[in-house]
Amino acid sequence: xxxxxxxxxxxxxxxxxxxxxxxxxxxxxxxxxxxxxxxxxxxxxxxxxxxxxxxxxxxxxxxxxxxxxxxxxxxxxxxxxxxxxxxxxxxxxxxxxxxxxxxxxxxxxxxxxxxxxxxxxxxxxxxxxxxxxxxxxxxxxxxxxxxxxxxxxx
Amino acid sequence: xxxxxxxxxxxxxxxxxxxxxxxxxxxxxxxxxxxxxxxxxxxxxxxxxxxxxxxxxxxxxxxxxxxxxxxxxxxxxxxxxxxxxxxxxxxxxxxxxxxxxxxxxxxxxxxxxxxxxxxxxxxxxxxxxxxxxxxxxxxxxxxxxxxxxxxxxxxxxxxxxxxxxxxxxxxxxxxxxxxxxxxxxxxxxxxxxxxxxxxxxxxxxxxxxxxxxxxxxxxxxxxxxxxxxxxxxxxxxxxxxxxxxxxxxxxxxxxxxxxxxxxxxxxxxxxxxxxxxxxxxxxxxxxxxxxxxxxxxxxxxxxxxxxxxxxxxxxxxxxxxxxxxxxxxxxxxxxxxxxxxxxxxxxxxxxxxxxxxxxxxxxxxxxxxxxxxxxxxxxxxxxxxxxxxxxxxxxxxxxxxxxxxxxxxxxxxxxxxxxxxxxxxxxxxxxxxxxxxxxxxxxxxxxxxxxxxxxxxxxxxxxxxxxxxxxxxxxxxxxxxxxxxxxxxxxxxxxxxxxxxxxxxxxxxxxxxxxxxxxxxxxxxxxxxxxxxxxxxxxxxxxxxxxxxxxxxxxxxxxxxxxxxxxxxxxxxxxxxxxxxxxxxxxxxxxxxxxxxxxxxxxxxxxxxxxxxxxxxxxxxxxxxxxxxxxxxxxxxxxxxxxxxxxxxxxxxxxxxxxxxxxxxxxxxxxxxxxxxxxxxxxxxxxxxxxxxxxxxxxxxxxxxxxxxxxxxxxxxxxxxxxxxxxxxxxxxxxxxxxxxxxxxxxxxxx
Numbered sequence: 041x042x043x044x045x046x047x048x049x050x051x052x053x054x055x056x057x058x059x060x061x062x063x064x065x066x067x068x069x070x071x072x073x074x075x076x077x078x079x080x081x082x083x084x085x086x087x088x089x090x091x092x093x094x095x096x097x098x099x100x101x102x103x104x105x106x107x108x109x110x111x112x113x114x115x116x117x118x119x120x121x122x123x124x125x126x127x128x129x130x131x132x133x134x135x136x137x138x139x140x141x142x143x144x145x146x147x148x149x150x151x152x153x154x155x156x157x158x159x160x161x162x163x164x165x166x167x168x169x170x171x172x173x174x175x176x177x178x179x180x181x182x183x184x185x186x187x188x189x190x191x192x193x194x
Numbered sequence: 195x196x197x198x199x200x201x202x203x204x205x206x207x208x209x210x211x212x213x214x215x216x217x218x219x220x221x222x223x224x225x226x227x228x229x230x231x232x233x234x235x236x237x238x239x240x241x242x243x244x245x246x247x248x249x250x251x252x253x254x255x256x257x258x259x260x261x262x263x264x265x266x267x268x269x270x271x272x273x274x275x276x277x278x279x280x281x282x283x284x285x286x287x288x289x290x291x292x293x294x295x296x297x298x299x300x301x302x303x304x305x306x307x308x309x310x311x312x313x314x315x316x317x318x319x320x321x322x323x324x325x326x327x328x329x330x331x332x333x334x335x336x337x338x339x340x341x342x343x344x345x346x347x348x349x350x351x352x353x354x355x356x357x358x359x360x361x362x363x364x365x366x367x368x369x370x371x372x373x374x375x376x377x378x379x380x381x382x383x384x385x386x387x388x389x390x391x392x393x394x395x396x397x398x399x400x401x402x403x404x405x406x407x408x409x410x411x412x413x414x415x416x417x418x419x420x421x422x423x424x425x426x427x428x429x430x431x432x433x434x435x436x437x438x439x440x441x442x443x444x445x446x447x448x449x450x451x452x453x454x455x456x457x458x459x460x461x462x463x464x465x466x467x468x469x470x471x472x473x474x475x476x477x478x479x480x481x482x483x484x485x486x487x488x489x490x491x492x493x494x495x496x497x498x499x500x501x502x503x504x505x506x507x508x509x510x511x512x513x514x515x516x517x518x519x520x521x522x523x524x525x526x527x528x529x530x531x532x533x534x535x536x537x538x539x540x541x542x543x544x545x546x547x548x549x550x551x552x553x554x555x556x557x558x559x560x561x562x563x564x565x566x567x568x569x570x571x572x573x574x575x576x577x578x579x580x581x582x583x584x585x586x587x588x589x590x591x592x593x594x595x596x597x598x599x600x601x602x603x604x605x606x607x608x609x610x611x612x613x614x615x616x617x618x619x620x621x622x623x624x625x626x627x628x629x630x631x632x633x634x635x636x637x638x639x640x641x642x643x644x645x646x647x648x649x650x651x652x653x654x655x656x657x658x659x660x661x662x663x664x665x666x667x668x669x670x671x672x673x674x675x676x677x678x679x680x681x682x683x684x685x686x687x688x689x690x691x692x693x694x695x696x697x698x699x700x701x702x703x704x705x706x707x708x709x710x711x712x713x714x715x716x717x718x719x720x721x722x723x724x725x726x727x728x729x730x731x732x733x734x735x736x737x738x739x740x741x742x743x744x745x746x747x748x749x750x751x752x753x754x755x756x757x758x759x760x761x762x763x764x765x766x767x768x769x770x771x772x773x774x775x776x777x778x779x780x781x782x783x784x785x786x787x788x789x790x791x792x793x794x795x796x797x798x799x800x801x802x803x804x805x806x807x808x809x810x811x812x813x814x815x816x817x818x819x820x821x822x823x824x825x826x827x828x829x830x831x832x833x834x835x836x837x838x839x840x841x842x843x844x845x846x847x848x849x850x851x852x853x854x855x856x857x858x859x860x861x862x863x864x865x866x867x868x869x870x871x872x873x874x875x876x877x878x879x880x881x882x883x884x885x886x887x888x889x890x891x892x893x894x895x896x897x898x899x900x901x902x903x904x905x906x907x908x909x910x911x912x913x914x915x916x917x918x919x920x921x922x923x924x925x926x927x928x929x930x931x932x933x934x935x936x937x938x939x940x941x942x943x944x945x
Contacts, residue, residue: 060500063499067499076446078881082881083572083881085572113439128438132431134431135269135270137433137437138444138571140437172570174857174858174859178851
């Protein structure tokens with residue numbers, strides 16, 4: 041049995057330690073906002089936070105996550121009030137939406153690091169998140185809007 | 195417009211013959227059309243007590259209102275705008291109704307294909323063209339062709355869903371009139387209620403039983419757009435919140451009690467059988483329940499997807515060889531030798547005396563190439579299947595519900611009506627979910643696991659290997675310029691046939707030439723007095739299918755690059771020349787608009803360049819300007835301007851998002867994507883080898899929608915075809931280098 045904290049709740053799973061966190065979340069724990077897109081850290085759709093840091097959950101073996109705290113989009117604190125979430129809704133970023141949970145988790149992490157990112161900084165941090173529908177102009181706009189909102193709240 | 199009239203007469207002769215022969219769909223529709231009619235309302239059968247349905251799109255029970263989304267949502271937003279078109283007429287607000295995807299039924303035949311399948315170019319609105327479209331529509335009705343694709347969702351549903359909503363509204367008012375004794379003329383509707391003159395509000399759900407007892411008011415008319423509350427202005431897509439909150443369940447997110455998970459390894463030589471396999475290691479791996487033999491490969495059944503994928507990876511398979519050449523170089527050789535009469539698809543259009551004209555003035559010749567490309571939506575192919583003694587239930591996101599029934603049934607010896615299909619929200623498609631690899635294989639697996647729900651998820655690598663790609667093509671174009679004018683264009687291409695291939699795999703083969711190879715080739719609206727457009731269909735190559743914008747994705751690049759070469763040879767400005775040559779007034783307006791948006795003033799100099807391209811695909815004229823600059827790290831795409839005429843912009847925010855996405859799709863794949871074969875298998879098996887555009891390369895994209903076209907047009911695909919030629923033309927303007935083959939990064943570096 042491997043034990044970990046997921047979205048503030050203690051969970052136990054009985055799987056091999058090499059199993060990626062992504063598949064533990066999706067198939068064993070029924071948490072589906074982290075998406076399987078590539079399995080090789082090329083798309084970012086599986087992005088979650090481990091101990092507060094944005095990581096590709098397809099690359100994190102569950103054995104290494106044992107005892108740690110994992111937060112998925114479902115478990116974000118005050119999710120409805122999160123400026124990134126709000127900006128994503130206001131700008132209607134998604135098309136198919138499949139990559140967006142990963143994009144949002146990455147964008148939240150970006151704004152934690154850089155409160156008012158330039159386009160270049162957005163490019164650097166967000167380029168690992170692939171969007172096949174091509175919502176990039178809206179992602180950019182939503183990040184700027186979320187940054188402005190976050191700074192105004194401070 | 196002289197050549198257009200000639201074109202019409204000639205095409206009409208061909209057109210009537212094609213229609214008499216069952217048009218592009220060959221045998222499909224004859225037997226089936228005799229037993230079903232589109233008039234049957236499939237909602238009637240499942241209706242609960244005291245509930246009512248007025249048509250295949252509206253269902254009201256005492257508890258709730260359900261609106262049916264006929265077209266599959268593949269990210270293009272129709273899961274939202276379809277019900278909103280009904281809600282507009284019914285005076286319903288978002289939140290007052292549920293949305294359900296349509297079940298398979300001929301009632302949901304796609305009227306929007308009438309224009310694309312009738313053998314006339316879109317700008318031809320002559321009586322002959324309209325008559326052919328009417329005949330095609332009747333054929334579609336009889337065939338009951340239920341399919342999402344070809345940018346047809348808005349053309350198909352714009353009238354019929356608003357009428358469906360109007361019928362529901364007027365029938366509910368009639369029911370309220372009967373109950374209250376007040377004349378219908380004195381009743382109005384608002385926010386899900388019928389309102390009596392004294393202010394009394396009767397909820398629609400409270401009228402369902404009464405409405406079921408009266409005949410529907412069929413002559414209800416939809417409102418004039420000037421009265422719209424929701425449509426035509428910025429609105430929030432119904433699916434946005436759930437997608438942002440991570441709450442929307444895609445097909446891959448579905449779970450059922452007692453479900454097991456499957457992963458597959460299929461013959462990478464697409465469609466060919468498995469010869470032998472060794473699963474001894476796989477059987478001992480964690481979580482594995484069993485290993486199944488399939489016609490074209492093996493499946494592992496396990497307790498989660500990852501265990502299944504890991505174990506199937508460990509199965510050693512021996513495959514029958516591919517039916518197409520094993521090596522990519524031989525694919526190109528086959529194409530090169532396909533410009534011969536025996537491979538003629540069709541001479542789609544011929545005006546003037548092309549051979550004589552080519553001898554006039556300066557001859558320009560160029561060869562262009564476009565490779566196989568993958569679809570690779572981010573949600574891999576998947577599905578859940580459950581086979582019992584009575585049939586099969588299948589939960590899968592797909593664009594052709596009735597063909598899913600046919601394919602699944604055929605795979606396991608059932609009748610199509612024994613397949614119950616539940617469509618799902620999908621994480622993109624781009625043409626991928628018109629194919630059936632996951633459906634066929636899932637049926638085989640579930641049939642061997644009777645009674646247990648099986649969830650199949652393709653690994654990304656397997657999805658790449660089994661992806662039936664975009665057509666591969668070579669164009670050999672010739673033209674001539676004289677006295678500052680283009681006098682001749684002889685456009686020839688050899689290609690695999692994407693739509694024909696799809697029809698064949700859908701169980702409806704045809705011998706007719708693939709009309710998708712004409713798009714971007716014959717619908718060229720420039721005043722070029724001597725013109726010929728000819729397609730050749732290469733045989734024996736990889737199966738190919740519809741990829742966002744289909745034929746125009748390759749021929750749009752060929753044609754608009756070559757027109758640019760001719761314009762350059764004639765010493766003209768690329769924008770001014772196109773505007774001057776454009777024979778259709780409202781198409782010319784599209785070019786003029788993009789010229790105005792980009793403030794086009796000729797060459798930029800200093801290592802910067804602009805290119806323009808204009809393509810009409812699926813009836814939607816689209817013009818794009820791309821601006822690039824040379825940097826020490828390569829070509830940088832600075833900005834894109836795009837003007838699109840769709841007749842009516844129904845959902846403006848989504849419209850802009852779709853258009854920008856189409857541009858990004860077109861640019862990204864033109865820059866760096868191809869699929870190549872080695873030993874019969876595709877060599878690119880994840881996004882690091884087939885990357886397309888990422889955010890750091892994404893330019894600012896300025897969009898304008900025009901509403902001059904006499905018909906409502908779609909926009910999912912038309913922004914794609916002009917993107918690649920506009921980029922190539924911009925690179926030429928900046929560097930003097932003509933790139934005649936995709937992907938462009940084989941010839942020039944990009945930032």
